[in-house]
Amino acid sequence: MIETSERTPDPTADVWVEATRRAIQERESGYRRNTKERTKPWARFKKRFLKQRAGMVAVVFLLLVVLTAVFAPWLAPLDPNKQNLGQILQYPSAEHLLGTDDLGRDVLSRLLYGAQVSLVAAVQATGIGVLLGLPFGLIAGYAGGRTDRAIMFVNDALMSMPGLLLAIAIVGMLGPGLTNAMVAIGIVFAPHILRIVRGSVMEVKEETYIEASRSLGTPTSRIIVDHVLRNVRSPFIVGVSLMTGRAMLNEASLSFLGMGAQYPDASWGAMLGRAFPYVDRAPFLIIYPGIAIALVVLAFNIAGDALRDSLGRETRKS
């Protein structure tokens, strides 16, 4: 640093011009001064995400729920569908930790198996929503103009039909059943996913780096894959995480109405629907599945928010 001062400056040369000449050709100029160690995007994401305590708790909880669902057959103390009409609507006891339902089935076992059904259903619905919404969202957002207007016209029409009612109507057409219910919810979600994708594509499209890529002569297909998709990824993941939570809620609603999971399958919503008539005799029956749904949906929401915060764009100032 100070070595420059060792040499006596030539009084005729302008020190600032000289310093500038050197600065123009400097090869080893450091990176941004304030970043000491370099971080890859994934490491940066991890670092940011690990800082969010609520998000971490949510993710760990969701992992536990998934594990529970996968290992339900081993974890469940009893067969979830085994009826025991001699022991109906029993309050929690040592034998039945969470009590029994109106057919004498073990509530804890049904709850564990219900995680399976509910999660698979939520993933199904979100998957269908993404399958329908993602491509059209990409097309509408990138193409703009007339194509966009046409797609958005249909989309707006779909969105102006209240979601649950539309889902119920679709189930009405397809007939009750979990898969049909999830198809219905997927159809209802698709416009929302389309909107998220379209919105972020439109935002990315306005960025100068897209224009820069066009000016290089890059073909449009390559721009979409290399630049648009890559930068739409984050908001999309966040959106999907939130949608999965909402799908669970909707599954519960439809199953509660008897349009989703069918007898004897245990989904949390179906358990609630089944317990409803006995609410005065066994109110505990509605507590556990309700809390289970609320916690999982909450976890999806918190995880989504945490994702959003840790995937956020690099701000200009360090």
Added chain:
Amino acid sequence: MRSITKWWKLIVLKRLGSSLALLTMVSAITFCMILLVPGDPAVTAAGPEATNEQIEETRERLGLNDNMLVQFGRWFAGAVSGELGSSLQGGTPVSQLIGERFPVTLGLAVAALVIAVAVAVPAAIIAAANKGKLVDRLITLVASAGVAVPTFWLGLMLVVGFSLYARLLPSSGYAPFWEDPLEWARFIIMPALTLAAAPAAEIARQLRGSMIGVLEQDYIRTATAKGLLPRAVLLKHALKNAGVPAMTVIGLQAAFLLGGSVIVEQIFGIPGLGALSITAVLQRDIPVIQGAVLVTAISVLVVNLLVDLSYRIFNPKVR
């Protein structure tokens, strides 16, 4: 200067045009639902003991032999004139059924919306003004939970609490508003609370977010720099600018309320449009389903129109 009534009328006209177009689209989608039906509506309509001739006759009577487009045209023409066909069960005109049920649902939805806004807006302002502090975190937590709790579960819990244990409110039933407003309120309060929870949480979350965004803007600093007190900065300068995104959410939530009432009506035994739809779905009563969806969609479009008009109040840049 420009007259105030002029832009108002222009926007209504403009929106009316696009709303009508959207409505046509909605009708088309609703109509296309028939295509999804696996069975034959004529078989359903003719009843379980109908002979082949009777079914054929029913089909002819319902016009099911005609070209799809012709059928849609006929249905649409009917829909425009308020004629939505007749229920396959019992033959009551759909318009009459909806006319009876819709006001019930509307009352419930409006009550819920009022509750939601009344709770959410102050909560969001308090949270945004105290960003990061304990109040904010509490409000955010309650709001997050509110979004996550299933509507019907909350309803059940209220029933357990207020009807079974406290015995303060009736667990189900309904009294028309015009006959006995007090009784109506007694019946409607729990369903409305149940229905309001999720929208209130959503509105609070969004409004808090946009308020915090607005509070970071330069013009808020200007307002403070010119000597306004924090309250004036918050309620006058920040709130008005946060209004547009908030109105959008309120509009979306209004749409949700109309759909969400289906399940609440079921729990509390309220004879609204939702209850009608569920019965119709279970009985495969296509004309009734179509009618219900259409009427709700119209309501949503009306809400959207109102939201659009409100933008002009909050943001002078809009047109």
Added chain:
Amino acid sequence: MNVDNGAVLLQTSEPTQQPVKPLVSVKDLSVEFVTDHGWQRVINNVSLEIAPGKILGVVGESGSGKSVTSLAMMRLLPKQGSRIAGGSIEIDGEDIQSLDDKALSQMRGNRMAMIFQEPMTSLNPAYTIGEQIAETVRRHKRVSSKEAWKRAVESLDDVGIPNAAGRARRYPHEFSGGMRQRAMIAMAISCKPRVLIADEPTTALDVTIQAQILQLLRSMCEDLGLAMMFITHNMGVVADTCDDVAVMYAGEIVERAGIYEIFAQPKHPYTEGLLRAVPKLQGRSELASIPGTTPAPWDMPPGCRFQPRCPYAVPECAESPLPLRQIADRSSRCLRVGELDLKASK
């Protein structure tokens, strides 16, 4: 820390005149921000004074602490994550730090006002220009809303907005950039303040508009006897508008002098570098610049903060922090100030 007694009222034009009591007097101001590295000092012992009718230019690269100083003076720094760690701020006879929120808000916009860099975003898009100015008047003066509106229109007229009565009913987005900055100035002077802080008021504007705004600010300052603090990074603007100059680097004032003196002979290598880096309109010479970047608060070099970037640095420069030393009626924070012959242009 440093002994900093360089705060002398700078009066370049007529030194014989009796010193006027300054309207702005900042002594040893230090500000800290919370960062990933804990509380860090971003402003260190800044002292400055401004007399009525005078414009003090505060210059430096981005990150030198110019804006933070001005926000601290208005007490506009975020309540969480920043704090004034020392020193005093006196504006128009009031100790700003001791004021409670209410008294402070009565000062702001009334006796001290501020205009910002971005006229596009500094006005509330949801209210008309007139409403926003009248609101300021209503807040500070006991007048009817009709009277406040009248004064708002007068202010707009004062800053040279044509058809002020009509324009007052317009929204900010209906104004051009230059007009918006005029409206900001109208709002700032609507209550006839004694002190005006302008934070890069012309940076976002085109040169022809900039010339208009600079002329307007100068005449406002003279007509109203304002003490103005003018923050900019543009040496040409300083040369055009200011009476005195304070040069800031890495949170400290490194040199302070009258406008003619500092351009004739800078007394700090950083000032020289800044002046040399200005591209000239006439002739063509090789461009000069100050290589390197301003250090982060948690990464301050030892001794003189500019020393790692300074072409004149000697080993002693890195030894201990330097005070702002008084040399005649100006001051500099350079160890070699006596032996260096610095020039604004070659």
Added chain:
Amino acid sequence: MSEQPVLEVAGLEVSFPGKKKMFGKAAPIRAVKGVSLSIQPGETLGLVGESGSGKSTVARALMRLIEPAAGRVTLKGEDLTALKGSALRKARRNIQMVFQDPYSSLDPSALVADTVGEALEVHEGLKGKERDARVAELLELVGLAGHHLERYPYEFSGGQRQRIAIARALALNPAVVVCDEAVSALDVSTQNQIIGLLEGLREKLNVAYLFISHDLAVVRHISDRVAVMYFGHLVEVGTVEQIFERPAHPYTRALLSAVPIADPVRQRGRKTAILSGEIPDIVNPPKGCPFASRCEFATDACTEKMPEFRDHDGSSVACYHPLENSPTSEAFALSQ
């Protein structure tokens, strides 16, 4: 100047769709009106103007990033405006662009190697090690260490990002580089270093620049010739000395006199005419010269019809009353 120009723009017009009215069609807004320019190989043409003057629109239109409404752009003898699809994409390799904002012009999720190497992949099919070797060379050329190619944009400062953007523009050895406010977002020191870099590269690679800026001092420094834009029109074109020492258009002079000189003695002793009034409304453009409303020399003729370009004292100017610039003329107050 007998050499064939490398880039020739003739009668370029750009319109944007106007705001839709309730009834009837929207009138298009004309952002660029009849702009003609030419650049010799290895030459730097400065294009100056204030915000809204249409200078960036000119850049985007001649790059065919937006479609010009009329006019011809000839690049190395090839009519760019007539090309389509893959032919256009191929022709792009000869004209590249450096954008203003070094933050949004680099894809935040792409490695430096991918950003700089994209053109090499698309046009020359280079891949893997071969491509990376070329990218490293390019990085060295712009004063960055070659091993930076495995890094992401957020790891660099503004000046370094702009160097990356320059490397990207130079990847295919283009004949013309359009620099659209390429140094405006940078600090003065960094700005001067980037200008120095651009000058060095021009000598090394014989590339021609269209250098667009609102900063007259910067344009003065880097340009051989200068074109001045006002309200979508070109108003004056000449050598850098002509424009800066003997401006012929009243607007050019006003623009120059508005730039403050960093010397209080000269700045305050200067005779400056501060322009009053504002730029006309783009939706309702005036019929004649757009500067007439702010011009002290304006006559009836000026408000009637836009003046044609004509030669005046060596430069080319669109004005009915060009300024006479004898050496004693006090018109230009720069040298006191």
